[in-house]
Amino acid sequence: KAGVTQTPRYLIKTRGQQVTLSCSPISGHRSVSWYQQTPGQGLQFLFEYFSETQRNKGNFPGRFSGRQFSNSRSEMNVSTLELGDSALYLCASSLSLAYSTDTQYFGPGTRLTVL
Amino acid sequence: AQKITQTQPGMFVQEKEAVTLDCTYDTSDPSYGLFWYKQPSSGEMIFLIYQGSYDQQNATEGRYSLNFQKARKSANLVISASQLGDSAMYFCAMREGSTGANSKLTFGKGITLSVRP
Numbered sequence: 001k002a003g004v005t006q007t008p009r010y011l012i013k014t015r016g017q018q019v020t021l022s023c024s025p026i027s028g029h030r031s032v033s034w035y036q037q038t039p040g041q042g043l044q045f046l047f048e049y050f051s052e053t054q055r056n057k058g059n060f061p062g063r064f065s066g067r068q069f070s071n072s073r074s075e076m077n078v079s080t081l082e083l084g085d086s087a088l089y090l091c092a093s094s095l096s097l098a099y100s101t102d103t104q105y106f107g108p109g110t111r112l113t114v115l
Numbered sequence: 116a117q118k119i120t121q122t123q124p125g126m127f128v129q130e131k132e133a134v135t136l137d138c139t140y141d142t143s144d145p146s147y148g149l150f151w152y153k154q155p156s157s158g159e160m161i162f163l164i165y166q167g168s169y170d171q172q173n174a175t176e177g178r179y180s181l182n183f184q185k186a187r188k189s190a191n192l193v194i195s196a197s198q199l200g201d202s203a204m205y206f207c208a209m210r211e212g213s214t215g216a217n218s219k220l221t222f223g224k225g226i227t228l229s230v231r232p
Contacts, residue, residue: 031218033218033219033220035220035222042222042223042224042225043206043208043220043222045219045220045221048218048219050218056218056219058219088158090158090160092160092218092220094218096218102148102210102218103150103162103165104150104162104210104218104220105162106152106159106160106161106162107159108157108158108159109158109159109160111158
């Protein structure tokens with residue numbers, strides 16, 4: 001079974017631009033979560049989607065948004081990029097939202113650099 | 116208060132020896148799951164092992180085992196017979212289950228493990 005895939009793997013943007021990152025979950029997984037990882041703040045939860053609906057959101061400004069499609073693939077968008085948005089963005093998928101036992105499996109991440 | 120605490124700054128272990136990575140957690144939710152992930156320099160988070168709050172026995176997965184002490188709220192990862200490929204960052208994470216359906220993981224700051232030949 002293929003793992004979680006993320007595209008692109010690397011991205012360089014300039015301040016003020018916007019960016020869209022894509023995530024394809026493991027086949028059969030319906031829940032997709034996004035995390036931001038920076039050296040200073042560590043791993044922080046952005047949001048999660050299940051059945052095309054955002055179910056939970058972390059403490060990030062409205063410039064960060066996402067969506068999920070009917071095939072469970074997800075995209076996240078960051079508008080008006082700031083230098084502080086430079087980070088590794090990790091996507092994770094799990095079977096469902098319902099159980100604390102459901103393991104989240106992560107993709108390789110998209111490394112975003114904002115100049 | 117931090118929900119997941121990993122205080123060891125960096126760990127070194129000799130190849131083929133065992134090592135314990137510490138993790139303490141804080142939650143009032145009776146239903147929760149504890150996870151350990153490995154992150155090599157490539158960046159991908161690799162799932163290692165899971166322990167549920169209601170599990171009676173400590174979890175084991177190959178060379179990985181979890182020393183779960185519920186009363187102390189600790190969930191230490193034990194790696195036996197360390198290999199050079201174990202050199203990586205290790206994260207402890209928690210998912211709380213009783214407050215409604217969500218898959219949010221709360222992570223600790225991580226521990227760097229270096230395996231010496």
